[in-house]
Amino acid sequence: MFNNYLSGSNEYLGRLYLIVLSLLSFGLITLYSISNDPTSLSSTFFRQIIFIIFSFFVFFVIQRMNVKTIHDNSTLIYLGSFFLCFIPFFLPPVENTFRWIDLGFFYIQPGEYLKCATIIVIAKYLSNHQLEVKENYIIIIPLAIAMLSAFIVLNQPDLGTAVIIFAPVLPMLLWAGVNTFTIFLLIAPLLTILAASNFMIFNIWAVIMFIIFMIFQGSLLRRIVLYFANIFTGLLFPLFWNDFLNGYQRQRFLDFLNPDLDPMGSSYHIIQSITAIGSGGLFGKGWGQGSQTQLKFLPVQESDFILSVIAEEFGFFGISIIMILFFMLIKTFLDLAFKVTDYFSSLVIIGLTSIMFSHIFVNSAMTIGLMPVKGLPTPFISAGGSFMLLCFIILSLVSILSKN
Amino acid sequence: MLKIDNKADIFHYRTLLFVLFVSICTLLSRYFFLQIIEHERYFSKSQVNSVKAQATYAPRGLILDRNGEVLVENYPTYILTVTPYQLDSKEEEFSIISDITNIPLENINQRYEKFYQGRFLPTIIAKNLTFSEISQIEERRLELSGFQYKRFDERFYRDALDDAHILGYLREIDRESLSSLDKSKFYRAGELVGWQGLEKQYENELRYSKGIEYIEVDTYGREISRINDNSVPAFPGNDLFITIDARLQEYSKSLLNDQKGVILVSNVDTGEILSMVSNPSYSMDIYRGETNEKEWKNLLSDSSKPIINRTISGLYPPGSSFKLITAFNLIENGLLDPEDNLMCDGSYTPPGSSRTFKCWKEDGHGLVDLNKAIAQSCNVYFYETVQLTNLKDWTKTAKIFGFNEETEIDLPNELIGQIPDKEFFIKTYGRWGWSERGMLLNLTLGQGDILVTPLQTLRYINHIASKGKKTAKLKLNLNKEVDFYHDIELSNQTWDRVFNGLFDVVNSDGGSGWRARQNSDIKLFGKTSTAENPHGDPHAWFNGFFELNNQKFSIVVLVENGGGGGAVASPIAGKIVSFITKNSVEIVSKVVQ
Numbered sequence: 001m002f003n004n005y006l007s008g009s010n011e012y013l014g015r016l017y018l019i020v021l022s023l024l025s026f027g028l029i030t031l032y033s034i035s036n037d038p039t040s041l042s043s044t045f046f047r048q049i050i051f052i053i054f055s056f057f058v059f060f061v062i063q064r065m066n067v068k069t070i071h072d073n074s075t076l077i078y079l080g081s082f083f084l085c086f087i088p089f090f091l092p093p094v095e096n097t098f099r100w101i102d103l104g105f106f107y108i109q110p111g112e113y114l115k116c117a118t119i120i121v122i123a124k125y126l127s128n129h130q131l132e133v134k135e136n137y138i139i140i141i142p143l144a145i146a147m148l149s150a151f152i153v154l155n156q157p158d159l160g161t162a163v164i165i166f167a168p169v170l171p172m173l174l175w176a177g178v179n180t181f182t183i184f185l186l187i188a189p190l191l192t193i194l195a196a197s198n199f200m201i202f203n204i205w206a207v208i209m210f211i212i213f214m215i216f217q218g219s220l221l222r223r224i225v226l227y228f229a230n231i232f233t234g235l236l237f238p239l240f241w242n243d244f245l246n247g248y249q250r251q252r253f254l255d256f257l258n259p260d261l262d263p264m265g266s267s268y269h270i271i272q273s274i275t276a277i278g279s280g281g282l283f284g285k286g287w288g289q290g291s292q293t294q295l296k297f298l299p300v301q302e303s304d305f306i307l308s309v310i311a312e313e314f315g316f317f318g319i320s321i322i323m324i325l326f327f328m329l330i331k332t333f334l335d336l337a338f339k340v341t342d343y344f345s346s347l348v349i350i351g352l353t354s355i356m357f358s359h360i361f362v363n364s365a366m367t368i369g370l371m372p373v374k375g376l377p378t379p380f381i382s383a384g385g386s387f388m389l390l391c392f393i394i395l396s397l398v399s400i401l402s403k404n
Numbered sequence: 405m406l407k408i409d410n411k412a413d414i415f416h417y418r419t420l421l422f423v424l425f426v427s428i429c430t431l432l433s434r435y436f437f438l439q440i441i442e443h444e445r446y447f448s449k450s451q452v453n454s455v456k457a458q459a460t461y462a463p464r465g466l467i468l469d470r471n472g473e474v475l476v477e478n479y480p481t482y483i484l485t486v487t488p489y490q491l492d493s494k495e496e497e498f499s500i501i502s503d504i505t506n507i508p509l510e511n512i513n514q515r516y517e518k519f520y521q522g523r524f525l526p527t528i529i530a531k532n533l534t535f536s537e538i539s540q541i542e543e544r545r546l547e548l549s550g551f552q553y554k555r556f557d558e559r560f561y562r563d564a565l566d567d568a569h570i571l572g573y574l575r576e577i578d579r580e581s582l583s584s585l586d587k588s589k590f591y592r593a594g595e596l597v598g599w600q601g602l603e604k605q606y607e608n609e610l611r612y613s614k615g616i617e618y619i620e621v622d623t624y625g626r627e628i629s630r631i632n633d634n635s636v637p638a639f640p641g642n643d644l645f646i647t648i649d650a651r652l653q654e655y656s657k658s659l660l661n662d663q664k665g666v667i668l669v670s671n672v673d674t675g676e677i678l679s680m681v682s683n684p685s686y687s688m689d690i691y692r693g694e695t696n697e698k699e700w701k702n703l704l705s706d707s708s709k710p711i712i713n714r715t716i717s718g719l720y721p722p723g724s725s726f727k728l729i730t731a732f733n734l735i736e737n738g739l740l741d742p743e744d745n746l747m748c749d750g751s752y753t754p755p756g757s758s759r760t761f762k763c764w765k766e767d768g769h770g771l772v773d774l775n776k777a778i779a780q781s782c783n784v785y786f787y788e789t790v791q792l793t794n795l796k797d798w799t800k801t802a803k804i805f806g807f808n809e810e811t812e813i814d815l816p817n818e819l820i821g822q823i824p825d826k827e828f829f830i831k832t833y834g835r836w837g838w839s840e841r842g843m844l845l846n847l848t849l850g851q852g853d854i855l856v857t858p859l860q861t862l863r864y865i866n867h868i869a870s871k872g873k874k875t876a877k878l879k880l881n882l883n884k885e886v887d888f889y890h891d892i893e894l895s896n897q898t899w900d901r902v903f904n905g906l907f908d909v910v911n912s913d914g915g916s917g918w919r920a921r922q923n924s925d926i927k928l929f930g931k932t933s934t935a936e937n938p939h940g941d942p943h944a945w946f947n948g949f950f951e952l953n954n955q956k957f958s959i960v961v962l963v964e965n966g967g968g969g970g971a972v973a974s975p976i977a978g979k980i981v982s983f984i985t986k987n988s989v990e991i992v993s994k995v996v997q
Contacts, residue, residue, distance in 0.1 A: 042583075127408055128408075171420060174416055174419065174420070175412060175416055175420075176411075177411065177413065177416075274438060274446070275446050275449050275450050276450070277435065277438050277439060277446070278438040278439060278442050278443060278445065278446025278447070278449075278450075279443070279446045279447040279449065279450035280439055280443075281439055281440070281443045281447060282439065282440060282443075291450055292450050311435065311439065315439060316435055316436060316439040316440055319432075319435050319439070320432060320435075323428055323431060323432050323435075326428065327424065327425070327428045330424050331421065331424065334417060334420055334421055334424070337412065337417075338410075338412050338414075338417045340410055341409060341410055342408075342409070342410060343408040343409060343410045343411055343412075344408070345410075346410045346412050350420075357424065357427075361427050361431070364431045365431065368431070368434045368435060368438060370430075370431075370434060
């Protein structure tokens with residue numbers, strides 16, 4: 001079985017392109033359904049076609065690039081993308097944020113490309129053969145780089161992108177062979193804070209954590225200190241949140257993190273989205289027939305809530321196809337990461353895969369009310385130029401990295 | 405091959421694949437739960453009742469004159485909308501509507517095309533429905549699926565100020581204009597937006613803020629109940645008080661009769677415009693959005709150009725009032741002694757030229773000093789004296805007084821006119837096709853290639869009346885803060901010389917503006933102009949100012965192709981000054997000190 005992984009990459013790439021084309025077609029069919037006047041040049045549908053053609057062009061440009069060039073210039077690429085993120089601060093704000101650069105025919109969001117650059121520079125660091133991956137200190141530099149990137153994006157402000165920048169770090173560390181317990185220690189405090197909202201869940205989490213701390217090796221004293229540090233974080237956080245911050249401070253903090261929050265209350269959006277999805281049933285209401293969608297009950301339907309449109313008009317059947325396509329997309333990425341002979345390439349692919357996956361997961365989870373509303377689009381389906389371009393850049397990078 | 409081989413571990417590969425699998429399964433199981441298990445519940449929810457966000461409206465702000473007299477208000481009408489996807493048979497239903505409302509079927513179809521926003525959004529297809537029409541529609545409800553009527557405020561322009569040029573009008577937003585409007589105001593096709601005049605200038609202040617209400621509707625979009633949580637109320641627009649005095653405006657307009665022209669009156673100290681007449685104006689029908697294509701074409705092709713607001717978009721040669729520009733330029737640069745007398749024998753021949761330039765008075769004015777030259781508007785005096793300066797300095801002086809730039813009046817579509825300079829002449833006549841001396845002879849009379857708007861002339865007069873210090877910017881919004889143009893630094897002596905001349909224009913024997921003279925003790929200063937132009941008889945101008953109750957007022961009268969400034973414009977100006985004097989209580993009272 002493993003011999004397969006060592007054979008040529010073309011078969012995987014072929015599969016990859018087929019999946020992407022299916023997703024693109026699905027997206028266009030859906031956009032056609034929700035555009036008022038699809039044939040007009042200014043419709044979402046038509047603009048999306050233009051974006052895709054432009055992205056194809058960029059895809060082929062990147063195909064000409066050399067992996068070694070990318071590897072050797074990774075620091076330069078990172079610094080370039082980093083400073084690109086400063087440009088919007090000197091331009092007039094777009095929708096009260098400093099995320100976009102207006103190129104006239106469309107907006108680009110430098111934060112999107114900083115995601116890729118961060119991965120490349122971390123991969124270069126981790127693929128250094130002089131590195132002792134078993135030592136815990138090596139997590140410091142990747143985390144510092146990610147934090148630096150997240151910090152600038154957070155000031156734009158763009159919480160969504162900042163979170164996505166962190167997403168690849170853990171999978172990449174895991175892939176590089178960093179101690180699993182160390183990675184656990186990184187996630188544990190976050191999970192503790194989340195669990196602290198509910199007394200029962202917090203107790204269960206305390207027990208699970210206790211078992212994990214028992215299984216892993218290490219000095220007893222260190223493990224006990226870390227365990228209780230976690231527990232106290234969990235106990236103190238609600239206290240801090242509720243007592244040390246006033247209501248308006250909390251609100252201001254949340255508003256700062258989430259400026260696109262709809263003033264009408266995001267629960268209205270979620271309710272409309274869930275109603276649309278649920279009313280779709282097994283086979284959906286048919287193309288162009290979704291009443292929730294077409295009566296515009298469903299908000300931001302061309303980008304953030306496009307999966308809800310698919311679910312309403314094509315039903316569980318349609319959404320299952322999408323989910324299977326997404327699963328195959330990510331799995332093919334993983335296969336390629338495992339199969340490529342070059343370590344740097346492998347790490348970059350893992351990072352890019354994580355970005356792709358976190359977009360898919362966060363967006364789908366939001367439409368079905370598993371996560372708070374956050375303006376993140378779905379790869380290859382949602383309308384929007386900057387993100388479509390990023391998806392094609394990722395695809396093209398994966399393709400040249402795996403051909404190595 | 406780069407530095408190092410892939411060290412990926414099958415255990416890590418499987419871990420990540422496991423995480424992927426679990427995540428996708430979690431998502432799919434949630435979709436399964438919603439779409440298969442809970443399907444009935446959500447399906448009926450989407451079918452029977454849906455919560456729909458709907459815009460609510462409030463009245464647009466009123467426009468009132470300086471004395472609080474309402475000029476523009478709203479009146480309620482009914483509009484009829486249709487939601488395309490609910491139509492059973494478009495042709496049949498439209499013809500029923502056509503029968504009831506007596507609107508031709510083609511007009512209904514035309515509107516439907518123009519305002520169509522999508523299958524699921526209501527399109528406004530008829531306006532100004534009467535109550536009886538509404539009841540007939542209600543009677544035939546079953547045949548008319550998809551139609552709804554709604555209360556809708558239309559603008560009503562009272563007779564107190566019948567002036568389209570100042571107030572402007574609203575226009576229905578159609579599919580084409582929608583994209584050019586401010587997105588944050590949530591405009592929709594079929595709504596009204598300020599399209600001209602003050603309605604456009606103060607659109608943001610006058611426009612209501614839209615509210616949102618959430619209503620439960622059934623599958624046919626019919627309202628079942630209202631949900632009050634989360635609804636945002638609509639707020640009316642702000643009222644706009646304008647500086648115009650409606651009575652003065654009406655009176656000034658009546659003085660023009662049917663002649664084309666402009667009358668402007670302003671308070672020099674505050675910049676408030678008390679009267680702003682541009683004649684002819686156009687019919688009130690245009691306000692109500694009922695003007696059809698043909699009437700529009702007639703308006704546009706009318707040779708008297710009623711559509712143009714002459715006060716800010718009409719361009720005219722200023723005539724003799726520009727002689728003052730030469731006077732300012734010369735005295736200030738020490739090139740002219742105002743006491744010096746020159747001989748006017750009725751014509752002037754530049755040195756070394758065979759061409760003769762005539763004074764308007766064929767017999768000549770005899771010995772003329774500056775005072776007399778201004779008072780009697782002697783051409784020869786200025787022909788001779790303008791030779792002492794040069795084109796560059798002269799145009800600079802003209803521009804200091806605000807020509808060739810906007811007055812910054814709060815109305816859209818203001819033009820800046822034209823003060824020709826060296827570049828302009830080279831571009832127009834070629835490098836050798838003109839001479840500076842020759843051009844100055846034209847310019848000093850305010851003739852030739854100079855073009856100004858009447859409002860710029862008003863600003864010019866205000867600069868003079870305030871002796872260049874703290875001249876208030878012209879404005880129409882009464883509550884707009886008083887702002888000032890840049891100061892003009894000229895010596896007191898210069899101002900006094902010119903003032904004397906302007907006083908004599910009206911008050912001395914032989915002054916060209918004697919017909920504007922007041923019987924009361926009001927001191928009126930002024931300058932007449934008779935501006936030759938290629939379109940017929942000369943334009944008659946009178947520009948002046950006077951003091952009343954310690955406040956200064958300025959006045960500009962222009963009668964297009966009216967003839968002589970002294971004979972035609974001066975008497976009108978005189979009457980207006982008398983009117984203001986008699987009614988000073990109302991006009992002066994509102995002034996912000």
